[in-house]
Amino acid sequence: MKTSVTIIALAILLASCTSKEPMGKLIEDRLARSIEQYELMAASLMDQPDRLPRDIMPDGKLRTTGPSDWVSGFLPGSLWYLYEYSERPELLDYAVDYTMRLVDQQHNRGTHDLGFMLYCSFGNGLRLTSDTVFRRILLTGAESLASRYNPLIGCIKSWDHNGDKWQFPVIIDNMMNLEFLMWAARESGANGYEAICLSHSDMTAKNHFRPDFSSYHVISYDTITGQVEKKNTHQGYADESAWARGQSWGLYGYVVMYRETHDERYLTLARNIASFLLSHPNLPADKIPYWDYNAPDIPEAKRDASAGAIMASALIELSGYVDPATAKTYLGVAEQQIRTLSSAEYFAEKGTNANFILKHSVGHLPGNSQIDVPLTYADYYYIEALLRFRKTLK
Numbered sequence: 001m002k003t004s005v006t007i008i009a010l011a012i013l014l015a016s017c018t019s020k021e022p023m024g025k026l027i028e029d030r031l032a033r034s035i036e037q038y039e040l041m042a043a044s045l046m047d048q049p050d051r052l053p054r055d056i057m058p059d060g061k062l063r064t065t066g067p068s069d070w071v072s073g074f075l076p077g078s079l080w081y082l083y084e085y086s087e088r089p090e091l092l093d094y095a096v097d098y099t100m101r102l103v104d105q106q107h108n109r110g111t112h113d114l115g116f117m118l119y120c121s122f123g124n125g126l127r128l129t130s131d132t133v134f135r136r137i138l139l140t141g142a143e144s145l146a147s148r149y150n151p152l153i154g155c156i157k158s159w160d161h162n163g164d165k166w167q168f169p170v171i172i173d174n175m176m177n178l179e180f181l182m183w184a185a186r187e188s189g190a191n192g193y194e195a196i197c198l199s200h201s202d203m204t205a206k207n208h209f210r211p212d213f214s215s216y217h218v219i220s221y222d223t224i225t226g227q228v229e230k231k232n233t234h235q236g237y238a239d240e241s242a243w244a245r246g247q248s249w250g251l252y253g254y255v256v257m258y259r260e261t262h263d264e265r266y267l268t269l270a271r272n273i274a275s276f277l278l279s280h281p282n283l284p285a286d287k288i289p290y291w292d293y294n295a296p297d298i299p300e301a302k303r304d305a306s307a308g309a310i311m312a313s314a315l316i317e318l319s320g321y322v323d324p325a326t327a328k329t330y331l332g333v334a335e336q337q338i339r340t341l342s343s344a345e346y347f348a349e350k351g352t353n354a355n356f357i358l359k360h361s362v363g364h365l366p367g368n369s370q371i372d373v374p375l376t377y378a379d380y381y382y383i384e385a386l387l388r389f390r391k392t393l394k
């Protein structure tokens with residue numbers, strides 16, 4: 001018993017020391033360790049030119065996917081972020097290689113996820129290199145994404161599958177792809193792209209959100225009348241529950257739309273979503289959400305590191321658009337989220353976790369898929385949050 005008490009006391013002491021580590025030092029350390037992991041990750045797939053990381057298999061080995069998977073842009077995006085931070089030429093080489101693996105996706109009109117796929121990869125690459133080839137690919141990709149817009153409904157169609165269930169499904173995740181189209185509107189001068197983004201944002205604001213500013217996952221529209229036909233979930237616990245990553249997607253998406261338009265309606269909605277999340281009685285003390293805020297087995301429910309990382313990154317940006325007191329609150333929560341994700345509980349040791357950075361994400365629990373595993377987009381938004389918070393310290 002004495003040994004157990006000593007171990008517990010030591011663990012508490014170590015946790016206390018970690019929590020008091022200056023944020024600047026913690027961020028530099030975790031970025032350096034992220035570089036180590038992602039250099040190992042990138043090197044491991046160099047002999048497989050059409051593969052990218054997705055998650056891990058039951059035996060702990062890396063599960064890969066092809067360029068047409070919605071997650072394909074996150075490895076190159078993470079490499080671009082880490083290159084931006086470190087200026088290591090090896091990371092630049094890796095970033096270019098993995099970005100170019102997605103080149104054919106510029107013509108993919110069968111997915112709404114081209115923002116994730118192309119803007120995280122080619123978009124970050126263009127921002128850091130000004131490569132005109134990247135620009136041409138992105139503009140072609142924007143045309144492909146815009147082709148999924150239906151003017152009667154006023155939204156970009158999310159999925160082509162499950163046609164027996166939904167006529168025209170629009171998921172809250174789709175807000176994340178509008179940043180790409182807003183960029184294309186500026187670059188190409190095509191006003192139609194901005195109009196699509198505004199319509200999609202407004203229809204989502206109208207139909208996805210409940211009075212408490214939680215969001216449905218899937219809204220399906222009738223293709224004849226343009227009216228809402230169903231309000232469902234696909235990856236959450238129940239139709240009326242608050243699927244955690246979906247709430248983070250919505251927050252992030254409206255923060256971006258405010259940045260892009262300066263429309264106060266989008267800022268108000270982003271702040272209301274943030275209020276719902278930060279005041280939710282089921283948000284754990286360490287601020288990493290359960291996979292669904294209404295999961296029936298809380299507090300034993302699985303946590304979702306990806307939802308926490310996305311939320312942290314969004315709150316950091318949102319803090320720049322509000323009054324000082326509110327900004328302090330947002331940054332305080334984001335700091336706590338970063339500290340939790342940077343702890344040994346979530347942050348993997350070098351060479352473990354199939355070379356992903358973060359542990360303990362949930363992809364699709366109702367589908368018995370990606371439960372308590374590392375996910376490539378959790379890493380991407382964690383790195384983004386580190387870089388964004390780092391800028392607030394200067």
